[in-house]
Amino acid sequence: MDCKKVRKKLSSYLDNEVNLDQKSKIKEHLKKCKACSYQLKQLRQIQSLVQKIPSQKPEPGFYERLSSRLSEKEMSLKERLFGWGYSWRLFPRIAIAASIVLILSVSLLYIWRSSSISGVNIEVFQKEYIYYSNEMSSFAEESVLPVLLEIK
Amino acid sequence: MHLIYSDEQLVEKFKAGDKDSFRILVERYKSRVYNIIYGIMGNRDEAEDLSQEVFLNVYRFLHRFKEKSKFYTWLYRIAVNICLSARKKKNKSGSIFSLTELSEVNNTSGKMELADQSFSSQKMLENMELACKIKSAINSLSEVLKTTFILREFEDLSYQELAKVFQCSRGTIKSRLSRAREELRQKLKPYIGEKNGL
Amino acid sequence: MFLQNRGRTFLKSFFMVVFLLLGIMTSPLLAVEPKEILSLSLEAQFQLDFEGIKKMQIYIEEEPYTVIAKLIYQKPDFSYIRYLAPSRVKGKIILDDGKLRIDYVPGIDKFRIFPSLNSPEVRKRKKQSLNLIFDNYTISQSPDEYICDRPVYVILLTPKYAGDPWLKIWIDKGTYLSLKQERYASEEKLITSSTFTEVYFGIRSFREELYSTIPPRLWEGKKLPSRRIICSLEQLREEITFPLSLPRYLPLGYGFQGAIFFKEGRRVDLIYTNGLKTIVFSQNPKINVRMRDYHEMSFKGKRGRLQASIGAWNLVWTEKGRTFILIADISKEELTKIAESIE
Numbered sequence: 054m055d056c057k058k059v060r061k062k063l064s065s066y067l068d069n070e071v072n073l074d075q076k077s078k079i080k081e082h083l084k085k086c087k088a089c090s091y092q093l094k095q096l097r098q099i100q101s102l103v104q105k106i107p108s109q110k111p112e113p114g115f116y117e118r119l120s121s122r123l124s125e126k127e128m129s130l131k132e133r134l135f136g137w138g139y140s141w142r143l144f145p146r147i148a149i150a151a152s153i154v155l156i157l158s159v160s161l162l163y164i165w166r167s168s169s170i171s172g173v174n175i176e177v178f179q180k181e182y183i184y185y186s187n188e189m190s191s192f193a194e195e196s197v198l199p200v201l202l203e204i205k
Numbered sequence: 206m207h208l209i210y211s212d213e214q215l216v217e218k219f220k221a222g223d224k225d226s227f228r229i230l231v232e233r234y235k236s237r238v239y240n241i242i243y244g245i246m247g248n249r250d251e252a253e254d255l256s257q258e259v260f261l262n263v264y265r266f267l268h269r270f271k272e273k274s275k276f277y278t279w280l281y282r283i284a285v286n287i288c289l290s291a292r293k294k295k296n297k298s299g300s301i302f303s304l305t306e307l308s309e310v311n312n313t314s315g316k317m318e319l320a321d322q323s324f325s326s327q328k329m330l331e332n333m334e335l336a337c338k339i340k341s342a343i344n345s346l347s348e349v350l351k352t353t354f355i356l357r358e359f360e361d362l363s364y365q366e367l368a369k370v371f372q373c374s375r376g377t378i379k380s381r382l383s384r385a386r387e388e389l390r391q392k393l394k395p396y397i398g399e400k401n402g403l
Numbered sequence: 404m405f406l407q408n409r410g411r412t413f414l415k416s417f418f419m420v421v422f423l424l425l426g427i428m429t430s431p432l433l434a435v436e437p438k439e440i441l442s443l444s445l446e447a448q449f450q451l452d453f454e455g456i457k458k459m460q461i462y463i464e465e466e467p468y469t470v471i472a473k474l475i476y477q478k479p480d481f482s483y484i485r486y487l488a489p490s491r492v493k494g495k496i497i498l499d500d501g502k503l504r505i506d507y508v509p510g511i512d513k514f515r516i517f518p519s520l521n522s523p524e525v526r527k528r529k530k531q532s533l534n535l536i537f538d539n540y541t542i543s544q545s546p547d548e549y550i551c552d553r554p555v556y557v558i559l560l561t562p563k564y565a566g567d568p569w570l571k572i573w574i575d576k577g578t579y580l581s582l583k584q585e586r587y588a589s590e591e592k593l594i595t596s597s598t599f600t601e602v603y604f605g606i607r608s609f610r611e612e613l614y615s616t617i618p619p620r621l622w623e624g625k626k627l628p629s630r631r632i633i634c635s636l637e638q639l640r641e642e643i644t645f646p647l648s649l650p651r652y653l654p655l656g657y658g659f660q661g662a663i664f665f666k667e668g669r670r671v672d673l674i675y676t677n678g679l680k681t682i683v684f685s686q687n688p689k690i691n692v693r694m695r696d697y698h699e700m701s702f703k704g705k706r707g708r709l710q711a712s713i714g715a716w717n718l719v720w721t722e723k724g725r726t727f728i729l730i731a732d733i734s735k736e737e738l739t740k741i742a743e744s745i746e
């Protein structure tokens with residue numbers, strides 16, 4: 054894959070929304086190409102910064118305010134009959150497309166599984182070890198153990 | 206307690222006449238909906254207003270909801286539509302998060318939050334500036350790109366789910382996110398580097 | 404008249420002596436035994452509603468890492484941990500409601516569901532493991548202190564076997580909640596120290612709000628991984644169809660705690676514990692385990708990969724079509740001995 058193609062797909066790669074073939078090709082390219090890896094790093098930084106934006110919450114009593122508005126509003130018959138709905142008009146087409154996707158993905162998954170039983174990260178076992186430690190020992194540091202993996 | 210009922214089960218119960226199920230759904234999703242709308246609209250009053258609108262619509266049309274799809278995609282679709290039409294009405298670009306609410310940067314939910322202790326006050330100032338830059342960069346995106354980006358980053362929705370929410374193709378979502386991220390990257394390039402940002 | 408007075412003074416002093424004797428005899432009965440204090444502290448968090456900020460310092464290769472988290476306990480079996488610092492772990496949430504334990508890191512889609520650690524089975528197992536601690540440790544008490552302005556018992560656990568950590572625990576007198584813990588590798592070397600810097604009793608957070616900090620779409624419809632812990636090796640042998648590999652050597656104080664059998668993967672995890680630490684020995688069909696920064700290690704004619712991570716040794720090797728992983732927080736020598744003794 055060349056830089057131009059990879060850069061187009063970096064965003065999907067970041068979201069893990071590329072197929073396995075593309076993923077491995079992109080990975081291969083990133084190993085060799087500093088410029089593209091740098092761009093990916095920038096995207097990751099941006100993502101991380103956005104994640105840190107504190108989440109906003111409504112003032113307490115949200116449901117109470119809502120339910121008083123509910124009792125006020127009388128649903129007119131007109132609204133009920135002709136109100137804009139959210140029914141999936143494309144439903145039949147989506148159903149067919151979805152079943153094709155399902156069949157494809159199940160078979161892909163089967164192929165992927167049989168080829169990737171060969172590759173497992175040690176972290177899987179480490180996470181189990183941490184869980185077992187928490188489970189089996191009396192004074193296991195319940196809040197310390199889960200972060201050990203992040204701190205290296 | 207509430208892990209017992211899935212969203213879809215609560216919808217079923219609501220259709221069967223149990224009003225409390227609606228309350229549980231509201232409690233379950235109110236913060237997420239509010240957060241998304243606040244991200245798009247930029248101020249608390251509008252976020253409150255529109256969030257209430259969202260749930261009023263949910264109440265009105267819940268009987269029409271088909272369990273073939275996930276409740277939250279349906280919910281977010283309502284939220285997105287309400288936001289986009291509100292923006293069109295407004296026709297001015299409000300800030301995504303008002304700069305005067307910057308004091309909330311280190312003040313997340315929970316009364317006992319501490320500032321990250323590894324930060325000196327100098328670093329804290331730098332971080333607040335950076336947060337400011339991120340927010341205005343996001344705000345400078347076009348409505349549709351901004352909304353798609355926010356939903357992806359705040360709710361971890363897959364492209365497939367986002368396509369359902371926005372009633373478009375997966376390819377459209379892919380290109381929207383790619384464009385949004387590239388714009389952000391260009392705007393934020395001078396501020397994120399080897400050492401900055403993280 | 405004179406005799407009556409003598410009688411009264413005699414009675415007075417008699418009763419005084421009796422009361423004194425009774426006091427002396429019962430005061431040790433009234434004072435709580437350190438073992439009792441430890442035992443009560445295991446259940447303390449399930450008997451109260453509590454919120455606190457915990458500051459943890461972890462020493463890895465002399466470097467201290469500070470981790471800060473907010474902890475919320477609500478009776479009877481709900482716990483919530485939200486990490487506040489450092490930025491690497493900020494935002495990580497662990498929610499446990501007695502049925503499921505959800506481990507969530509926002510934004511990177513890192514999400515795992517485990518069986519709850521607050522369930523009655525796990526609590527029972529921890530109580531049993533306390534007996535192991537009583538066997539492997541000498542329990543003593545130091546003078547009372549104050550943590551967060553609350554009077555606490557100070558209990559010291561001294562290991563009987565070399566290589567085991569020292570433990571010092573500060574336990575709240577009123578609620579038996581452990582407020583501070585220090586773990587030492589040797590008498591002077593601190594490994595971890597964790598303490599509450601603020602505590603509040605009572606309910607301040609609402610569960611629905613806490614649940615909403617994790618995107619519901621992630622745990623919607625997720626099935627709890629079903630796993631059974633088989634507590635006897637005989638029972639395990641009956642269930643599995645392949646030959647079971649077992650270590651013949653274990654460091655002092657360690658005993659077999661249980662096994663987890665994954666039928667689909669033909670994988671068995673054997674868990675050994677000494678009350679405070681665990682050794683996990685996992686045997687699998689041949690798999691390629693990816694590791695970083697490892698050293699090659701030879702033992703008894705076999706070649707393995709050794710890595711130090713998460714405060715423990717990770718040893719991986721493949722033999723006769725089976726892959727083995729041994730993870731333990733013990734010395735390299737002990738680890739080698741265990742690996743060499745596996746049949």
